[in-house]
Amino acid sequence: MIRVLKLLLPVVLLGPGMAFSQQDMVLWYDRPATYFEETLVLGNGKHGASVFGGIPSEKIYLNDATLWSGEPVDPDMNPDAHKHIPEIREALKAEDYRRAEQLNKKIQGKFSQSYAPLGTMYIDFGHQGDADNYRRELDINQAVSRVRYDLNGIRYTREYFVSHPDKVMVVRLSGSEKGALSFDVKFQSLLKYESTGSTGVLKVNGYAPYHITPNYWPDENPVRFDKERGTRFSAYFKVMNKGGTVKVTDSTIQVKNADEAIVFVSMATSFNGFDKDPAKEGVDHKAIAQKQLAAASAKSYRALKQEHLRDYQSFFKRVTLNLEGGETPGLPTDERLKRYTSGAEDKALETLYFQYGRYLLISSSRTRGVPANLQGIWNPHIRPPWSSNYTMNINAEENYWLAESANLTEMHDPFLSFIGNLARTGKVTAKTFYEVDKGWAACHNSDIWAMSNPVGDFGKGEPVWACWNMGGTWAVTHLWDHYLYTGDRIFLKEYAYPLMKGAAEFCLKWLVEDEQGYLVTSPSTSPENVYITPDGFKGATLYGATSDLAMIRECFVQVIKASEELGSDMEFRDSLKTAINRIYPYKTGKKGNLQEWYHDWEDAEPQHRHQSHLFGLYPGQQINPEKTPELADACRKTLEIRGDETTGWSKGWRINLWARLWDGNRAYKLFRELLTYVAPDGARKTNYGGGGGTYPNLLDAHPPFQIDGNFGGAAGVIEMLMQSDEEEIRLLPALPDAWPSGSIKGICARGGFELSVTWKNGTLAEIEVMSRFGNECSLRYKGKRIQFKTEKGHSYFLDARLVLKRS
Structure with missing residues (x-):
C-alpha cells in the first residue's frame, strides 16, 4: 500500500507571459510502475535500464544495444531469386496483377533477427507496511531517476543513472537512519546464463539465441539456443557499502544493515561487428565487463555523477524550448497526460515531450554502427514486437529526423555508420535478388547484422510488406x-x-521503360498498402509506385549535387540528370489527391497508416506550397483523405507533413493527438488501424511501444517553428495559434547555422543566427527575405523585420 500526502502536490499556476524553464524537465509519478510502459528509462547510448521503482522489491530491465539473436547473415541466401524478375515484369506489362503478385513472392529471403533482452535485476528489500510520500521521477535535464518514500519512520531514497563515460549503471541507496538498508541483489534472464560469486562481484555470463522467429510469424520452435552459437553477454554486479555487511553468493549479493550502498552494474557483449561471428570471433565480453566495473567502482559516487552530468548535459542543454502562458498543474505526469487528453492546456507538458524526444535519442543512439531500433534500446521481450528491428520503410529513418535539427548530430552517427554495413550485404542483394550488378540495395527490414534482403520466409510472405526494396x-x-x-x-x-552513388547505381539499373517511354520501377510496391484495380483485384505488386520514384528522385538529385560539390564523376552525374527527366511524373487523381499508384486506383484502406507517396513533401524537398502549389494541394487532399486517426509513428510523420504544408494548426492538432493517453498493457495489444498515442512514461504507443513516434513528434515541433533547405531558412512557417508566444534556442538549419528564435503574439520578435562555417545565410519570414554574408563562428542578431541589428 502506498499513501501519498496530497499536500505535497500543489498546483502551480503560471500567469500570462511567464515562461517555462529547463528545470521543468521532470517526469514523476506517485506509485511504482506495474507495466513496462510505466517504467522510467535510462541509457548511455549502449546500455539501457527500465526502472519500476517498487517498494518491497525494485525491478530493473537491463538491455545492451549490441545484444541480438543471430549471427552474420549470408546475403546470397536465394541465389536464383533474380531469375523471376523478367517474368514478373512480363506479367505487369500484360496488366496481369494477380500473376505478378504471386510471382513476386519468389523474390523473398529470410527474416531479420531480434533485439534481445539482457535480463532483469532485482533489489529485494523485504519492506512491509504502508509507504507514505512516495515519488518516482526521471529528471531528463540530468538523465537521473530517483525514488523516495517514507516507511516505518524512515525515508528511503534511491538514485539511478547510466554513465556513458564510465559505461556502467549506478544505483545509490540510502536511508535516513543508520543501518536502515538491508537488501538482496538478484538477476534473472530469458536468455541462457550462469552466475557465480567471485571476489565481491556477482558475475553473470550467458548467450543469446542463434535464431528468433518474428513474433508475428508462426513457428513451433521460434527461440533457438545453441551453446556454441550466438552473441555472448556479461552482467557484473558489485555493491560498495557504508556500514553493515556485504556477502556475495553464486546467485545474490546480500547487504545487511548498511547506512548507504552503491550498486554498480557493468554489461558487455561479444558483438564484434556485423560481419564477425560473435561466438568464434567475438570480443572478450568478460574482460570488458570486469574492466568497466573495476574502474567505476574505484571512483566516488560524486565523481561518477559529475562526469555523467558533464557528458550528458553537453548535448541536452544545447536546445531550450519555452512556450509561454497557461498553467502547469502539480500532478503526476500520467495524470497530466490524461488531463491533456481530455482537452486541457499544458504547454509545459508539450515542452517536456519535445525534450523527452531529445533525451531518448541521446540515451539510445551512441554506439557506432548500431542505430536505435524500434524500441530505442529498451525491450523486455524475448520475441519483441516486429523483432524490435530496423524497419527501413519509415521507422528507422524517422528515428533520426530530429538528430540534426535538434542539435544532436553526434547521435546521427550510429545510423550513418550502419549504412556502410548495409551496403556491403546490399551489393549481394542487388545482384541475387534483382539482377543488378552495380550498386547496392536494402529492403524493408534489417538488423544488427545489416541484413538487406527482402523478407517473407522464401515465398510465404505477402508482397505488401515483404517485397519493398527502396x-x-x-x-x-x-x-x-x-x-x-x-x-x-x-x-x-x-x-x-x-x-x-552505390544506391543511385542500383536505382539507375533497376528502372525500366513503361509504354509511354517513362522510367519506372518494376516490380514495385508502396509500403504496406494495397490497391484495388478496376476489376476488383486487391494487390500490392505493380510498376511505378509513387513512393519509389520520389525516393529515387531525391537520391539522384542529392548524388548530382554531391558530385558537383566534389568536382567528380561528371559522366555519371550527367546520366542521372538524363534519367531524372525521364522518371514518370507525379500525378493528381480524380479526387484531387496525389496518386499513390501508377494508375488512379482506389486504396483498399483509404485511411492507411503509411503515406509513403508523400515522401517528396517530407522528409524530401521536392514539394512545397510555393514552388509546387498544385502538388502541395494534392498532398493536402491526400492527408485529408487519410484522416488524423492513425498509429503513433504515423501521427509523428503527419505532423511533419502538415508543417511542410505550412498548416500549423493542423500539425498542432495531430501533435495533441500524439499525446493521447494510452493505458499500459504489457504489449498485449497491437492496433494497426489507429489508437496511437503516448503511454504513462511518455513513450510512444503504436500501440504497442515504438520509439519512432517520440522522435517524429519532437522533429515536428522544430518543423513547425523552423524549416530549412539548401536555399533558405523559413522562420515560424507553421506556427500554431496555440503557441502565440515563446522561444526556441539552439536548433540547427541546413547550411551550418544555429538559430535562436523568439516570437510574441503570433509574430516573430527577434532571431539570433550563429554561423558555423561562414556560409551565406538566407532567411525568410512570411513575405520578407534577407540574405547576408557570415563569418565562421560569428553570431548575427535580427529584429522582426529581418533587419540586421548587430553581429
Whole structure:
C-alpha cells in the first residue's frame, strides 16, 4: 500500500507571459510502475535500464544495444531469386496483377533477427507496511531517476543513472537512519546464463539465441539456443557499502544493515561487428565487463555523477524550448497526460515531450554502427514486437529526423555508420535478388547484422510488406543531409558519396521503360498498402509506385549535387540528370489527391497508416506550397483523405507533413493527438488501424511501444517553428495559434547555422543566427527575405523585420 500526502502536490499556476524553464524537465509519478510502459528509462547510448521503482522489491530491465539473436547473415541466401524478375515484369506489362503478385513472392529471403533482452535485476528489500510520500521521477535535464518514500519512520531514497563515460549503471541507496538498508541483489534472464560469486562481484555470463522467429510469424520452435552459437553477454554486479555487511553468493549479493550502498552494474557483449561471428570471433565480453566495473567502482559516487552530468548535459542543454502562458498543474505526469487528453492546456507538458524526444535519442543512439531500433534500446521481450528491428520503410529513418535539427548530430552517427554495413550485404542483394550488378540495395527490414534482403520466409510472405526494396535509397538521403548540416567534406568525399552513388547505381539499373517511354520501377510496391484495380483485384505488386520514384528522385538529385560539390564523376552525374527527366511524373487523381499508384486506383484502406507517396513533401524537398502549389494541394487532399486517426509513428510523420504544408494548426492538432493517453498493457495489444498515442512514461504507443513516434513528434515541433533547405531558412512557417508566444534556442538549419528564435503574439520578435562555417545565410519570414554574408563562428542578431541589428 502506498499513501501519498496530497499536500505535497500543489498546483502551480503560471500567469500570462511567464515562461517555462529547463528545470521543468521532470517526469514523476506517485506509485511504482506495474507495466513496462510505466517504467522510467535510462541509457548511455549502449546500455539501457527500465526502472519500476517498487517498494518491497525494485525491478530493473537491463538491455545492451549490441545484444541480438543471430549471427552474420549470408546475403546470397536465394541465389536464383533474380531469375523471376523478367517474368514478373512480363506479367505487369500484360496488366496481369494477380500473376505478378504471386510471382513476386519468389523474390523473398529470410527474416531479420531480434533485439534481445539482457535480463532483469532485482533489489529485494523485504519492506512491509504502508509507504507514505512516495515519488518516482526521471529528471531528463540530468538523465537521473530517483525514488523516495517514507516507511516505518524512515525515508528511503534511491538514485539511478547510466554513465556513458564510465559505461556502467549506478544505483545509490540510502536511508535516513543508520543501518536502515538491508537488501538482496538478484538477476534473472530469458536468455541462457550462469552466475557465480567471485571476489565481491556477482558475475553473470550467458548467450543469446542463434535464431528468433518474428513474433508475428508462426513457428513451433521460434527461440533457438545453441551453446556454441550466438552473441555472448556479461552482467557484473558489485555493491560498495557504508556500514553493515556485504556477502556475495553464486546467485545474490546480500547487504545487511548498511547506512548507504552503491550498486554498480557493468554489461558487455561479444558483438564484434556485423560481419564477425560473435561466438568464434567475438570480443572478450568478460574482460570488458570486469574492466568497466573495476574502474567505476574505484571512483566516488560524486565523481561518477559529475562526469555523467558533464557528458550528458553537453548535448541536452544545447536546445531550450519555452512556450509561454497557461498553467502547469502539480500532478503526476500520467495524470497530466490524461488531463491533456481530455482537452486541457499544458504547454509545459508539450515542452517536456519535445525534450523527452531529445533525451531518448541521446540515451539510445551512441554506439557506432548500431542505430536505435524500434524500441530505442529498451525491450523486455524475448520475441519483441516486429523483432524490435530496423524497419527501413519509415521507422528507422524517422528515428533520426530530429538528430540534426535538434542539435544532436553526434547521435546521427550510429545510423550513418550502419549504412556502410548495409551496403556491403546490399551489393549481394542487388545482384541475387534483382539482377543488378552495380550498386547496392536494402529492403524493408534489417538488423544488427545489416541484413538487406527482402523478407517473407522464401515465398510465404505477402508482397505488401515483404517485397519493398527502396530501403537503401531512402537511407542514403541521411548522408547528404548530415553534410548539409555539418559541412564535413571529408565525410562526404570518403564515406557518404560512395554509398550515395552505390544506391543511385542500383536505382539507375533497376528502372525500366513503361509504354509511354517513362522510367519506372518494376516490380514495385508502396509500403504496406494495397490497391484495388478496376476489376476488383486487391494487390500490392505493380510498376511505378509513387513512393519509389520520389525516393529515387531525391537520391539522384542529392548524388548530382554531391558530385558537383566534389568536382567528380561528371559522366555519371550527367546520366542521372538524363534519367531524372525521364522518371514518370507525379500525378493528381480524380479526387484531387496525389496518386499513390501508377494508375488512379482506389486504396483498399483509404485511411492507411503509411503515406509513403508523400515522401517528396517530407522528409524530401521536392514539394512545397510555393514552388509546387498544385502538388502541395494534392498532398493536402491526400492527408485529408487519410484522416488524423492513425498509429503513433504515423501521427509523428503527419505532423511533419502538415508543417511542410505550412498548416500549423493542423500539425498542432495531430501533435495533441500524439499525446493521447494510452493505458499500459504489457504489449498485449497491437492496433494497426489507429489508437496511437503516448503511454504513462511518455513513450510512444503504436500501440504497442515504438520509439519512432517520440522522435517524429519532437522533429515536428522544430518543423513547425523552423524549416530549412539548401536555399533558405523559413522562420515560424507553421506556427500554431496555440503557441502565440515563446522561444526556441539552439536548433540547427541546413547550411551550418544555429538559430535562436523568439516570437510574441503570433509574430516573430527577434532571431539570433550563429554561423558555423561562414556560409551565406538566407532567411525568410512570411513575405520578407534577407540574405547576408557570415563569418565562421560569428553570431548575427535580427529584429522582426529581418533587419540586421548587430553581429
